[in-house]
Amino acid sequence: MSEQRPEGITPSQTVGPYFKYGLTPNGEYAWNDAFTNNLITPDVSGERIRVEGTVFDGDGVPVPDCMLEIWQADAQGRFSDPQDARALPNSSFKGFGRVGTDAKGGYVFDTIKPGQVPDPDGKPQAPHILLAVYARGMLLHLYTRIYFDDEAANASDPVLALVPEERRTTLIAKRKAGAANPAYTLDIHLQGDNETVFFEV
Amino acid sequence: MTLLYPLQSLAAHPPRLSPAYRSTVKRSPQKPLIPIRQTLSELTGPVYGHETVREHDHDLTIQHKGEPLGERIIVHGHVLDEDGRGVPNTLVELWQANACGRYVHVVDQHPAPLDPNFTGAGRAQTDASGYYRFVTIKPGAYPWGNHHNAWRPAHIHFSVFGHSFVSRLVTQMYFPGDPLFPFDPIFNSVTDEKARARMISSFDLENTQPEWALCYRFNIVLRGRNATPMENKQ
Numbered sequence: 001m002s003e004q005r006p007e008g009i010t011p012s013q014t015v016g017p018y019f020k021y022g023l024t025p026n027g028e029y030a031w032n033d034a035f036t037n038n039l040i041t042p043d044v045s046g047e048r049i050r051v052e053g054t055v056f057d058g059d060g061v062p063v064p065d066c067m068l069e070i071w072q073a074d075a076q077g078r079f080s081d082p083q084d085a086r087a088l089p090n091s092s093f094k095g096f097g098r099v100g101t102d103a104k105g106g107y108v109f110d111t112i113k114p115g116q117v118p119d120p121d122g123k124p125q126a127p128h129i130l131l132a133v134y135a136r137g138m139l140l141h142l143y144t145r146i147y148f149d150d151e152a153a154n155a156s157d158p159v160l161a162l163v164p165e166e167r168r169t170t171l172i173a174k175r176k177a178g179a180a181n182p183a184y185t186l187d188i189h190l191q192g193d194n195e196t197v198f199f200e201v
Numbered sequence: 202m203t204l205l206y207p208l209q210s211l212a213a214h215p216p217r218l219s220p221a222y223r224s225t226v227k228r229s230p231q232k233p234l235i236p237i238r239q240t241l242s243e244l245t246g247p248v249y250g251h252e253t254v255r256e257h258d259h260d261l262t263i264q265h266k267g268e269p270l271g272e273r274i275i276v277h278g279h280v281l282d283e284d285g286r287g288v289p290n291t292l293v294e295l296w297q298a299n300a301c302g303r304y305v306h307v308v309d310q311h312p313a314p315l316d317p318n319f320t321g322a323g324r325a326q327t328d329a330s331g332y333y334r335f336v337t338i339k340p341g342a343y344p345w346g347n348h349h350n351a352w353r354p355a356h357i358h359f360s361v362f363g364h365s366f367v368s369r370l371v372t373q374m375y376f377p378g379d380p381l382f383p384f385d386p387i388f389n390s391v392t393d394e395k396a397r398a399r400m401i402s403s404f405d406l407e408n409t410q411p412e413w414a415l416c417y418r419f420n421i422v423l424r425g426r427n428a429t430p431m432e433n434k435q
């Protein structure tokens with residue numbers, strides 16, 4: 001089928017400024033969304049949560065042409081992917097979401113709080129959501145993680161342990177006081193003093 | 202089947218800070234990325250069924266009442282892993298300018314006409330062998346203001362998933378022989394010549410359809426090689 005073994009991977013290029021009508025049309029263009037920022041399915045079990053924030057550039061200016069994608073386990077810590085041999089076919093929860101930032105650089109995801117996922121040694125990781133960041137001016141997307149400030153398991157998480165303590169807060173979403181439903185805030189700083197911790201993975 | 206994702210493969214990518222492409226200057230991290238092990242979170246990825254891709258989503262020339270203007274083309278190829286195995290049932294999304302180099306995006310103010318019969322978005326799912334196929338219009342070059350007399354070579358934006366969240370790729374497909382290649386900071390942000398060449402489609406006479414459409418082949422190679430059984434520790 002393929003003529004020969006490839007010499008290498010296809011390089012990444014930026015999503016550019018005009019991805020919205022193709023990837024995150026959200027009713028504004030004559031095209032439908034393959035994915036949205038609402039991961040909640042009617043039958044899903046677990047705590048329904050909202051995660052929101054703003055994406056900033058190195059000048060502290062909000063980034064209105066950014067795309068965020070998340071990937072996460074369900075409340076039992078299982079992924080909706082046959083590669084996770086522990087997957088439970090008990091829910092239509094897909095675990096993947098996508099959103100384009102709004103004019104003020106803001107984003108919102110509605111999802112469920114993920115359960116704990118083991119690391120390669122079988123040690124539990126604290127509940128977390130993977131986040132990929134794409135934008136005009138980004139030639140290659142960045143990977144980070146969203147943790148939650150009300151999880152005691154953060155203290156023993158093997159990935160957080162690799163992050164200098166003073167930078168861990170850039171990965172930990174803060175629960176908002178007084179919100180009717182559980183809501184967490186996490187801003188993304190592409191550069192600068194509060195630069196988000198990004199992972200090489 | 203689970204693949205390993207060696208970090209060395211990432212050397213093909215452009216550096217995130219590429220000052221000739223001015224917007225990278227304030228949008229690239231200055232602190233080093235922190236290497237982490239690939240856990241189940243990184244080694245899995247979304248699986249979507251046929252509900253995501255509708256029957257005609259791969260044909261950008263039949264989405265409106267009339268036919269779009271411009272040169273009708275077929276763009277096809279395989280999505281592969283680094284060992285050359287096809288990546289089956291994976292989602293391929295595409296977006297592009299029209300034949301005049303104008304995007305329907307509201308921010309695009311290039312004074313070239315919009316085409317009421319062309320949106321410029323499509324999607325397809327690879328078959329069991331990793332094969333995908335689109336029918337579209339050849340996009341035009343467009344100016345972009347990065348520097349004096351800056352024009353993007355004609356390109357089609359591609360978004361591909363692959364087997365896991367870390368195989369995710371967004372790239373651009375170029376057309377062979379474009380005279381704008383030497384002057385484009387985005388194309389040249391990829392510093393290795395062979396890697397740059399992998400973003401250029403090849404003219405495919407064999408699959409060009411007589412009296413109907415030229416054909417271009419674009420194979421997309423994602424991270425991942427050496428299938429191994431996934432460890433299943435609780």
Ligand SMILES: [Fe+2]
Pocket residue numbers: 016018298353356358
């Ligand atoms: Fe473009």
